[in-house]
C-alpha cells in the first residue's frame with residue numbers, strides 16, 4: 001500500500017477490516033459473464049431503474065443497449081423503468097421509443113406529496129418496479145455498456161450474503177478545453193471521500209462511494225430510507241454499513257464512465273446536500289454529537305445584480321436532508337388504508 005506524507009517510519013495502512021474486505025468483495029465486470037449469470041438467476045427477477053431529468057440526449061441509447069444485450073440477447077434483465085424526474089425536455093418520449101417503461105416521478109404513490117430530487121426519483125422507481133434485485137443506472141452516461149449491469153448483478157446473483165453492490169470506474173472530466181483522464185468525481189474526491197474516511201473509515205475501501213451505478217436486493221432497498229436529493233448514495237452506504245455490516249457490501253470495476261458534468265456551483269449544492277446527509281447520520285448513529293445542529297441554508301454567490309454590499313448575486317438554497325422512509329413501511333401503511 002503506497003503512502004504519502006513526510007518522515008513516516010511506519011507504513012500507513014487501512015484498517016484490517018478494510019484490508020481484508022477489499023480483495024474479498026471487489027471484482028471486475030469481465031469476471032461476470034451474462035450467460036453464466038442467467039444460469040445463476042434461478043427465478044430471481046431483475047429490474048433496472050434509470051432516474052432521468054432532462055436526459056433526452058442519452059437515455060434512449062442506454063435503454064436500447066440494455067434491451068438488446070440483456071433482454072433480447074441474454075435474458076438477464078426483466079424490466080427497464082425510466083423515471084421521468086420532472087423533465088422539461090423529451091426524456092419520456094425518447095425513453096418510451098427506446099422500449100423502456102416510463103413513469104412520471106410524481107405519478108408514483110400519488111397519495112404522498114411529491115418531492116424533488118434524484119433520490120426521490122430512485123425511491124419512486126423502486127416503488128414502481130417488482131424485481132427481486134434492482135439496478136440503478138444514471139441516465140446521463142455517454143459510454144454506457146451493458147456490462148455495467150451484468151457486473152453489478154454478478155455478486156448479487158452468486159452470493160446471498162451480498163446485499164448491495166457499487167460500481168467503480170475511471171472518471172474522466174470532459175471539458176471544452178479537453179479531457180482530464182482522472183478529473184471526474186469532483187464531489188467524491190473533495191467532499192465524500194475525506195468525510196467518509198474521517199467518520200466511517202470502514203467505507204474507505206470504496207473506490208467510488210458516490211457512483212450512480214449500483215444494485216441491491218429489494219428487501220434491503222425497501223428497508224432503508226432514501227434521501228430525496230443527491231445525498232441518496234452516501235446515505236445508502238452508511239445505512240447499510242450500520243444495519244448489515246461491511247461484508248454485506250461489494251464493489252465491481254466497470255472500467256470507465258463519462259457523463260454530463262454539472263457546474264461547480266451545482267456541485268457546491270450537491271456537496272451541501274451530501275454533507276447534511278453525512279452529518280445528520282453522524283448524530284443519528286451517535287458518532288458525533290455537535291453542540292448545535294448544522295445550519296441548512298447554503299449561500300452561494302455568482303455574477304449578477306449587486307446586493308448585500310457585494311457586487312454579486314447571492315443565491316440561497318435549503319440543503320436540508322429530507323428523506324423518504326423505508327418503502328416497506330409506506331407500503332404497509334398503504335395496504336392498511338386500502
Ligand SMILES: O=c1ccn([C@@H]2O[C@H](COP(=O)(O)OP(=O)(O)O)[C@@H](O)[C@H]2O)c(=O)[nH]1
Pocket residue numbers: 050051052053054055083085116117118119121137138139140212259260261262
Ligand atoms: O432531480 C433529479 C436530479 C438528477 N436526476 C438524475 O440522476 C442522475 C444523476 O444526476 P446528475 O447527472 O445531475 O448528477 P451527477 O452525475 O452530475 O453527479 C441523472 O440521470 C439525472 O437525470 C433525476 O432523475 N432527478
Ligand SMILES: O=C(O)[C@@H](COP(=O)(O)O)O[C@H]1O[C@H](CO)[C@@H](O)[C@H](O)[C@H]1O
Pocket residue numbers: 118138171172173183184185186187188189210211212213230231232233234259260261262267270
Ligand atoms: O461523484 C461525483 O463527484 C459527482 C460529480 O461527478 P463529476 O465531477 O461531474 O464527474 O457525481 C456523482 O455524485 C452524485 C451524488 O452522489 C451521484 O448522484 C451521481 O450519480 C454521481 O455521478
